[in-house]
Amino acid sequence: MGVNRQWRLARHPELNEDIGFEHFELTESPMPAPDAGEFVVQTIALGTSPAQRSYISKSLSMHDKIAVGDVMRGRGVAAVTESRNPNYSVGEIVIASTGWQDFSIQSPAQQNPNVLSIQKVVKPIDPLTMTLGILGSAGATAYFGLMDVGRLRAGDTVVVSAAAGGIGSVAGQIARIAGCRVIGIAGGPEKCQWITEALGFDDAIDYKNESIGDRLAVLCPDGVDVFFDNVGGEILDDVLARLALSARIVICGFIATDYRDDLGRGPRNYINLVRKRARMEGFFIFDYRHRFQEAEDRLRRWYDDGLLFNCEDVDDGLEKMPGTLGSLFTGGNKGIKLCRVSPDPR
Numbered sequence: 001m002g003v004n005r006q007w008r009l010a011r012h013p014e015l016n017e018d019i020g021f022e023h024f025e026l027t028e029s030p031m032p033a034p035d036a037g038e039f040v041v042q043t044i045a046l047g048t049s050p051a052q053r054s055y056i057s058k059s060l061s062m063h064d065k066i067a068v069g070d071v072m073r074g075r076g077v078a079a080v081t082e083s084r085n086p087n088y089s090v091g092e093i094v095i096a097s098t099g100w101q102d103f104s105i106q107s108p109a110q111q112n113p114n115v116l117s118i119q120k121v122v123k124p125i126d127p128l129t130m131t132l133g134i135l136g137s138a139g140a141t142a143y144f145g146l147m148d149v150g151r152l153r154a155g156d157t158v159v160v161s162a163a164a165g166g167i168g169s170v171a172g173q174i175a176r177i178a179g180c181r182v183i184g185i186a187g188g189p190e191k192c193q194w195i196t197e198a199l200g201f202d203d204a205i206d207y208k209n210e211s212i213g214d215r216l217a218v219l220c221p222d223g224v225d226v227f228f229d230n231v232g233g234e235i236l237d238d239v240l241a242r243l244a245l246s247a248r249i250v251i252c253g254f255i256a257t258d259y260r261d262d263l264g265r266g267p268r269n270y271i272n273l274v275r276k277r278a279r280m281e282g283f284f285i286f287d288y289r290h291r292f293q294e295a296e297d298r299l300r301r302w303y304d305d306g307l308l309f310n311c312e313d314v315d316d317g318l319e320k321m322p323g324t325l326g327s328l329f330t331g332g333n334k335g336i337k338l339c340r341v342s343p344d345p346r
Contacts, residue, residue, distance in 0.1 A: 005027070006099070007026055008025050009023065020322060043102055047076065048338065076096065078093070092121075093124050095119040133312050135299050150250045151226075158224075159185065159227045160185065160228045161228070161230050163184025163191075164192075164194060173199055175226070183201065183204070188206060194334060205219070212234075213241060217242065223276070224239055226249075227248075229252060245276050247276055
């Protein structure tokens, strides 16, 4: 009988502390066996998100916390290997909360309301990692953030922060497909070149080497219509100073301040929300779970038509997972960061 490798939380990270291998312990346990109504899946790949840090941090968040010693929570694409549930057959592919492990028990009747539900992959795609990336929650977050919250319109000038990150790299592409002028904010010349040449952004601002305010004044003389913000902090304030009339600011994340002990001052340029009759709104992707198929269908059509680029950055091996997650907070990723655990079934 084989063993099941599992990454468990070893200690909670402190504020301002980078996430790394020291926060987790790789353990082995017996292979899981399903009870009536359950099934076992083998993890194919795991997704990452900055929200995963909030699972293990001591700070307040909207996510359920993970205790020291528990298997690290994470969403993955997986294959059914054993089933005692008539609705799930061996060989079927699902997206589920697998956790950081090779094998996991799935219990449809005991779904946690704070975790996305089990989803069958009806139309598998090669590679299956795409079901976690541009066709998965990263793509859905970008899609609903722009289309529903940002009320995207052709001809808009759209600015995306963390544009070389997982969600930002998809958001910029969606805005381009919708007929918008797209400007990405990214760190370093390599990432700026990647989002313009590979992803089709119209322009890029290198926040590490350029003044964001000065560059926005040149690139957006008539103001910013939609700002898709993954960062918050000073970058948000710089864009607030350059809003167009009736601008929409989409708050997707705030990685610049979320894990710091010194949050700094709040936005100084928020008065432009009044002057420009603008709107700033946050959203939570779980609220759109009932519409995920809508997003997947649209995103898949764009991909099939050659309009949407598969912007994955994949590590290989479950043993690398702590470093895979940690790269999100050090700028080490380019695109949607994933970790492959086992090969796609053939």
